[in-house]
Every structure is written in C-alpha cells, then in structure tokens.
Amino acid sequence: MIPPTPEALMQRAQGGDTAAYVQLLNEITPILRRVIRRQRAFLSSEDIEDLVQEVLLSLHAVRATYDSNRPFMPWLFAITRNRLVDGVRRYSRQGAREISFDETEVTFAAIAANTIQEDFGERRDLLRAIEDLPQTQRDAIEMLKLKEMSLKEASAASGMTTGALKVATHRAMTSLRKMFKNR
C-alpha cells in the first residue's frame, strides 16, 4: 500500500483526524530535527529540540493557513525558517541580558555553611558508587531516580516487574547509604 503523502495527512488533520495528525507530526519531527541541526550546528541538542517543539507548536497554531492544493513541505519549511530566525533573535537577546557562570558547588565560602553539601558528598562519587552496584540495582536507580521515570515506564523499559523494581531500588539505596557511611 502506498503511504499517504504529507499533503493528504495534513488535509485530514485539518478535518480533525487525530491519527493522521500524529502520523504527520511523527514523520516530520526527524526531518525538522535534521534540518535545524544542519542549519544551527552550534546549538546544543537541547536547544535544537526546543526549536523543533517551537516549530511543531507554530505549525499547530497556523494549520488553517495550509492550502491542500499546494505542496506541504515548502509550507512547513517557511514556518521553520521563520522560527529559526526568531530563535536566533531570542538567543541573542538572552545572551545580551544574561551572564553565564560556572555552577558553584558551595553556597557560602564559610565551611560551616556547607555541612549539607558534605553529607551528600560529591556528585561524581555518587555516580561512581552507582556504577559499583549490581546490574539490576544500577538499572533501577538510573531509571527511577536519575531519569525520574515512573514505575510503569521503568517496568516497560526494563522488562522487570514493578515489585522487582521496588526491591532493587530499596536494596540499591541501602547499599549506597552504607558505602557513604563507611567513608
């Protein structure tokens, strides 16, 4: 079967067809990501993703301006170009107003003020300690604590049951606590 063209999908989306709209957005998102990355190679992946989302939001807002007798891609790229120019304007405005500085690890210079920081230790040490955990516990901690996934999502991603994930997390936390207590 011939897959539907973006023009046909957009026309159906204008009529309120959710499935066609999801298919269209899923098809154009990697294209947008590629185009934006090529044109704004200096941006971080996060900024590129922000721009992709900005284009998708703009497309959604002006979907009534699409004329089904005209090709879809020039319409999409005109919006993309416009949002990229606006993005550059926004970044340069932000750059002029904001000063970036290295993240400080202490709140005050006085040692007494940094007791909490000392209790938790260095982030790097914690990541190293996680690496030393058994595979199941490490996976559970990474998914549930570092990536902040829900139990359901972590279960779907790892194939473990939610009960097994809870046990693994509990054991991992106990091990980590012990490791840091012994230092």
Add this chain to the structure above:
Amino acid sequence: MTRKTDNLIDALSRDLKAVTPLPQPWIRTLRWLGILIPYCIIAVLLLHFIGKLPSPLVDSQFLMEQSFAILTGITAAMAAFASTIPGRGRSYFAWPLIPLLGWLATLGQACFRNTSGGISLQHNLLCLPFIIILGTPPAIILWMMLRRGAPLTPSGTAALGALAAAGFGNFCVRLVHAEDVSLMLIVWHIGGIFLLTAATSAFGRFLLNWRSVKKVSA
C-alpha cells in the same frame, strides 16, 4: 528531551480540533470589503445628512484619484493576506505599488494644474473625525482577520494592512470631504498615510506575533 517532543505531539493531537482552511487572499479581501462597504455607505450617508456637507466635485480627476485609492486599498489588503500564508513568494509586496504610484501621480498632476491659484498647505481639522469614523473600522477588521494567519513578516504585513485601511478609508473620507486642494491632500492625507504605515510597521511585532496566533488558535 525526545520524550518531551513525543509528549508534545500527544498533547497537540489530543486537543486537535477541525479547522476550516483559510480561503485565498482575494476571497478574504472580498469578505473584508463585504463587511466594510455597507458600513461605509451608511456612515457616508449619515455624515452627509447630519453635517449637511457639500457633495464632492465629481470630475475625471476625482474619479481617477478615487479609483487608484480603492485599488491601492484592495491590492494592499490582498498582499497583507498573502503575506500570512507560509510558503508563498514575496512578490505580493509589489502588488499595491502600481495603484499607489497611480494615486500619487493623479494627485501630483492635479496639484501641478491647481498651483496657479496659489499654494496653501493650511488644513482644517474637520476631516479628522471623518478619518476616525471611516478609517478605524477597516483597520480593526483587517487586523482581526490578519491575526488568523501566520505572522511570518509582521512588520511587512502590518505596513500592508495599514496601507489597505488607509486606501479604503481615504476613498470614503473623500466622499464626505469636498475640499479639492491637491497639494493639501498630498501633504496631509498621503503624508498621514505614509506616517501611519511606517508607524504600524514599526509596531508590527506587537500587533501580529506567534504568541497571539497561538492564543487565537487555542
């Protein structure tokens, strides 16, 4: 990151409403005129009735001037609508140029002919309420219609919109404003139109922007 984009796609499609595709620029221009023409006929008749105003001198120069004024308004409105459609070329910016030049030429020629009686730049402010009554609705209605499009070139769209409203407004004002001193017209009316167009263009980003489009489409 990618997960957030997937979530965004889910959210956008979950709230998807059917939309009516925007008609072609010329159809939208006809709709704009369709709202304004009845209003202007009533307003002009009422102003003549209440103010007991003298009728304008209808000669070939007046007809030419009025034709070019309304054509400037129509072509500028079409161009403004076209400028809010992604993927169209930029040739629409040139559409109102010919009628605008024709309009200026007609006024210039008449002004050149009328200088024998002495040039006066004095202007009474009688036409100011006419300009407000007859010029504001075209601008507001056009702005509301343009907000439904994509603000790709907000300054350009706003400038074209202001020119369209000014062309149409000036056409109506000349029906109640019988003074026929063309140099005065060029300086006050056309000068005013250019000032209005430039000012509106400068504020284009405030009048037409993606934030308001997203609000309108929400």
